Amino acid sequence: MSALLETRSLARNFGAVTAAADIDVTINAGEIVGVIGSNGAGKTTFINMVTGYLAPSSGEILFKGKSIVGKNPRQVMRAGICRSFQVAQLFPELTVLDNVLIAYGIMKHKILPLMSPLATKANIQQAEQLLEEYGITSYMAETVVTLPQGVRKLLDIALAMLRKPEILLLDEPTSGVAIDDKFDLMDTVMRAVRKSGAAVLFVEHDMEVIARYSTRLIAFYDGRVLADGAVSDVMNDEKVKELVTGHHLDIDYEQEVQHA
Amino acid sequence: MKYATTMIIGAGIALLAAGLFMPGWLTFLLTLAFAKGLVVMGLLLLMRAGLVSFGQGLYYCLGAYCVGIAGDYFETQNALLLILLAVVVCVALAAVIGLLLCRYRDIFFAMFSMAFSMILYGVLVKSSAFGSSDGFNVKPPLLFGWTPTGESGPFLAYGLAVVALVGVGIFVWRYLRSPMGYAGEAVRENEIRVEYLGASVRRIIYTKYLLAAAMAGLGGGITALAAGHIDPEMAYWTTSGEFVFIALMGGVGHAAGPVIGAVLFELLRTYAFQISPYTWQMILGISLLVIILYLPKGVWSLVERVTKGKPL
Amino acid sequence: MKLVIAMLMDGVIYASWLFVIAAGLTLIYGVMRILNMAHGSFYAIGAYGGASLVGFYLAGGYPPWGAYFMLLGAALIGGTIVGLLIERGLLRMMYGRDEVVMILVTYAILLILEDVIKLIWGVDAYFAYQPYTLLGRTKLAGLSFANYDILLIFVSALICFVLWWGLNRTRKGKLLQAVIHDRDTAAFLGINVTRMFTVTFVIGAVLGALAGALTAPGISVMPGIGVEVIILAFAVVVIGGLGSVGGALLGALIVGLARSAAVHLYPDAELFVIYGVMGLVLAFRPQGLFAIATARKI
Numbered sequence: 001m002s003a004l005l006e007t008r009s010l011a012r013n014f015g016a017v018t019a020a021a022d023i024d025v026t027i028n029a030g031e032i033v034g035v036i037g038s039n040g041a042g043k044t045t046f047i048n049m050v051t052g053y054l055a056p057s058s059g060e061i062l063f064k065g066k067s068i069v070g071k072n073p074r075q076v077m078r079a080g081i082c083r084s085f086q087v088a089q090l091f092p093e094l095t096v097l098d099n100v101l102i103a104y105g106i107m108k109h110k111i112l113p114l115m116s117p118l119a120t121k122a123n124i125q126q127a128e129q130l131l132e133e134y135g136i137t138s139y140m141a142e143t144v145v146t147l148p149q150g151v152r153k154l155l156d157i158a159l160a161m162l163r164k165p166e167i168l169l170l171d172e173p174t175s176g177v178a179i180d181d182k183f184d185l186m187d188t189v190m191r192a193v194r195k196s197g198a199a200v201l202f203v204e205h206d207m208e209v210i211a212r213y214s215t216r217l218i219a220f221y222d223g224r225v226l227a228d229g230a231v232s233d234v235m236n237d238e239k240v241k242e243l244v245t246g247h248h249l250d251i252d253y254e255q256e257v258q259h260a
Numbered sequence: 261m262k263y264a265t266t267m268i269i270g271a272g273i274a275l276l277a278a279g280l281f282m283p284g285w286l287t288f289l290l291t292l293a294f295a296k297g298l299v300v301m302g303l304l305l306l307m308r309a310g311l312v313s314f315g316q317g318l319y320y321c322l323g324a325y326c327v328g329i330a331g332d333y334f335e336t337q338n339a340l341l342l343i344l345l346a347v348v349v350c351v352a353l354a355a356v357i358g359l360l361l362c363r364y365r366d367i368f369f370a371m372f373s374m375a376f377s378m379i380l381y382g383v384l385v386k387s388s389a390f391g392s393s394d395g396f397n398v399k400p401p402l403l404f405g406w407t408p409t410g411e412s413g414p415f416l417a418y419g420l421a422v423v424a425l426v427g428v429g430i431f432v433w434r435y436l437r438s439p440m441g442y443a444g445e446a447v448r449e450n451e452i453r454v455e456y457l458g459a460s461v462r463r464i465i466y467t468k469y470l471l472a473a474a475m476a477g478l479g480g481g482i483t484a485l486a487a488g489h490i491d492p493e494m495a496y497w498t499t500s501g502e503f504v505f506i507a508l509m510g511g512v513g514h515a516a517g518p519v520i521g522a523v524l525f526e527l528l529r530t531y532a533f534q535i536s537p538y539t540w541q542m543i544l545g546i547s548l549l550v551i552i553l554y555l556p557k558g559v560w561s562l563v564e565r566v567t568k569g570k571p572l
Numbered sequence: 573m574k575l576v577i578a579m580l581m582d583g584v585i586y587a588s589w590l591f592v593i594a595a596g597l598t599l600i601y602g603v604m605r606i607l608n609m610a611h612g613s614f615y616a617i618g619a620y621g622g623a624s625l626v627g628f629y630l631a632g633g634y635p636p637w638g639a640y641f642m643l644l645g646a647a648l649i650g651g652t653i654v655g656l657l658i659e660r661g662l663l664r665m666m667y668g669r670d671e672v673v674m675i676l677v678t679y680a681i682l683l684i685l686e687d688v689i690k691l692i693w694g695v696d697a698y699f700a701y702q703p704y705t706l707l708g709r710t711k712l713a714g715l716s717f718a719n720y721d722i723l724l725i726f727v728s729a730l731i732c733f734v735l736w737w738g739l740n741r742t743r744k745g746k747l748l749q750a751v752i753h754d755r756d757t758a759a760f761l762g763i764n765v766t767r768m769f770t771v772t773f774v775i776g777a778v779l780g781a782l783a784g785a786l787t788a789p790g791i792s793v794m795p796g797i798g799v800e801v802i803i804l805a806f807a808v809v810v811i812g813g814l815g816s817v818g819g820a821l822l823g824a825l826i827v828g829l830a831r832s833a834a835v836h837l838y839p840d841a842e843l844f845v846i847y848g849v850m851g852l853v854l855a856f857r858p859q860g861l862f863a864i865a866t867a868r869k870i
């Protein structure tokens with residue numbers, strides 16, 4: 001296995017708050033890595049640093065062996081690391097179609113044209129295809145603010161996938177989504193991911209979802225990596241039980257596995 | 261697209277034809293209104309990206325002074341040459357100031373752009389070579405060796421204004437439908453998403469700022485030729501405020517908004533001033549409040565409501 | 573040496589005048605997030621009110637020292653009336669709108685008030701120099717300063733202290749700071765934000781009017797003074813950091829001293845210097861000197 005992404009002693013603090021400390025994480029091609037950790041554990045901060053939104057206070061980030069520290073989100077994304085957001089980052093007052101058209105418009109042109117139209121038949125068709133892949137074609141003409149949470153999340157992820165990333169970082173893809181819809185959403189996303197062959201790291205609170213989709217699990221606690229390894233190993237780790245999942249979840253988890 | 265272009269050109273020809281029969285005062289009023297409309301079309305590009313410049317007076321005034329000063333200095337009255345110069349100088353200045361301004365948003369963008377126009381104002385009121393706060397007279401323009409006089413005097417500048425309006429109108433109309441135009445909406449709505457899609461927000465804003473400066477310079481240049489007199493007031497913050505007023509009044513949802521807004525504004529101002537010289541500002545202020553409260557998308561939204569059945 | 577003293581004194585006098593105007597502006601912004609263009613009109617109303625009240629008073633043959641109270645009274649009455657009318661009658665309909673839209677709303681109010689002022693006071697200049705000349709002049713290092721101007725420094729310092737004390741040492745002031753810091757949480761905690769808005773706006777308006785009233789004896793009060801003043805005040809609060817009273821003080825000193833240096837050394841650069849300084853500060857501290865830049869959490 002070759003390491004796609006590797007962080008070494010990655011750290012970040014906000015004033016006195018240590019949001020991340022000493023994070024060593026390696027992600028290999030083809031892996032689907034789940035990330036758990038209570039609120040404020042530093043999961044989002046980790047993704048922010050990897051994608052160039054936040055500069056690390058110290059440490060190293062290597063993508064395919066090359067340092068990407070100091071690159072901005074645009075450069076990181078062009079290199080092949082894309083992400084979704086905890087709160088979907090869309091253009092709220094525009095329609096779903098316009099959201100996708102703009103995304104394609106930006107993606108296709110390094111220098112944006114001033115005079116040629118964006119909403120051509122061909123471009124609209126392409127947008128429709130994308131929406132179809134994520135099963136949200138029916139929302140095409142609606143403005144984003146009116147969309148249900150799950151559709152927003154899907155659109156957010158769809159936009160992240162446009163560039164065919166080698167690594168996709170998903171920040172709580174199912175947060176705010178009704179329990180019954182979580183698996184549908186994840187199925188849709190994973191189908192697209194499998195088609196493109198990207199490695200995935202996804203932050204998730206629901207252990208059922210973790211158990212179903214991840215091949216590996218990382219537990220964050222207080223800005224540090226508490227445990228990293230096979231899903232069941234991490235789930236049964238004493239420290240993880242005590243600090244992250246809590247004992248009661250332990251039982252739930254076993255039941256989930258039997259159901260699955 | 262072809263259809264819209266044809267329509268705009270048609271409207272331009274109609275305006276030119278109508279200009280031949282208009283009384284001089286109306287030609288003059290419309291020329292000034294169209295010149296302001298040009299400035300506001302530039303402002304529209306910025307406002308659609310969520311940036312309100314309270315300093316477009318900077319380029320309006322600079323464009324006008326370029327025409328005035330160059331006319332004197334090079335002893336040329338060639339209208340096209342002078343206006344071209346005005347645009348080039350404005351873009352050059354914007355290329356520098358824009359580097360700084362594209363880092364700012366919201367009221368900081370508004371205030372900072374205002375500060376730059378006030379700097380120009382401050383410089384001009386103290387520069388006796390250009391008539392200090394009184395300004396100076398601009399020589400009548402010449403086009404291909406023709407200087408109109410008497411009744412047809414205002415027509416040359418009017419014609420220039422209409423032609424410029426048609427050109428800029430077609431440009432803006434197409435621009436708003438282009439990837440760069442859409443990128444403006446995108447920047448207004450969510451900069452983080454724009455960056456994560458791979459476009460530089462600053463570069464987008466910078467481009468818009470340059471275009472807006474060019475249009476403001478164009479408007480200022482035409483104003484100088486039409487009015488025959490320029491003064492530092494053109495860079496004063498109230499002039500820039502007027503442009504924002506016009507943009508709001510006409511609406512920034514469509515390229516026609518600024519033109520309609522500018523004509524309405526000039527009419528409103530002229531009539532308000534004639535009816536009651538002491539309360540015309542009050543009338544303007546009240547109109548502005550009414551528009552903000554009841555027509556937040558400007559007068560043009562009324563037109564769209566009628567023609568397309570769009571809700572307000 | 574003489575030049576330096578003159579520059580410093582003029583600078584501080586100018587700064588204390590600027591501070592009074594800017595304090596009201598920045599307070600209103602801090603609490604309500606409204607960059608109030610009509611603040612210039614409050615200033616003008618204070619100036620006109622002060623000038624005409626002093627005129628009436630002195631024409632009645634009363635003791636001249638009472639004129640100072642007339643100035644204060646004009647600011648208090650004028651500021652309160654206009655502040656209340658505008659906040660209760662108009663602004664409350666607009667809360668929740670975009671900050672830039674609010675600038676335009678207050679711009680409209682400025683336009684309206686400019687004409688209201690003309691309707692009430694006409695277009696001729698008003699003079700009320702008696703309070704200014706009454707105090708005489710002081711010689712300092714061979715230079716002569718009007719005592720009234722020196723008094724202005726103390727008045728301004730007093731206002732600064734009262735504001736600081738009110739904000740930091742009183743219960744109400746602390747609640748107000750809570751609103752400045754985080755409006756939603758403050759409302760959630762049961763602070764009556766609406767009432768805070770009204771009180772703040774009136775205090776801000778009175779401060780603006782007070783600046784005008786205090787200036788009136790030293791100038792000829794005529795149309796347009798408010799429009800000129802407002803952008804100076806903007807420069808001051810932007811330099812200091814919008815919403816910060818301490819920032820307004822620092823901004824006023826910077827602008828005051830810079831302007832006075834320009835006036836003494838190179839008068840043509842007067843306006844240029846003010847905005848040049850503003851540009852310089854913003855280029856290095858985009859949010860002004862006293863505001864903390866906050867990255868958006870995602």
Ligand SMILES: Nc1ncnc2c1ncn2[C@@H]1O[C@H](COP(=O)(O)OP(=O)(O)O)[C@@H](O)[C@H]1O
Nearest residue numbers: 014019038039040041042043044045046867869
């Ligand atoms: N932009 C920021 N400014 C200040 N503190 C921040 C910022 N982003 C995150 N933090 C702090 O860093 C810690 C980790 O936050 P985050 O990475 O968002 O946690 P998680 O995503 O695991 O819930 C928290 O204490 C949070 O308050």
Ligand SMILES: [Mg+2]
Nearest residue numbers: 043044045086
């Ligand atoms: Mg998070």
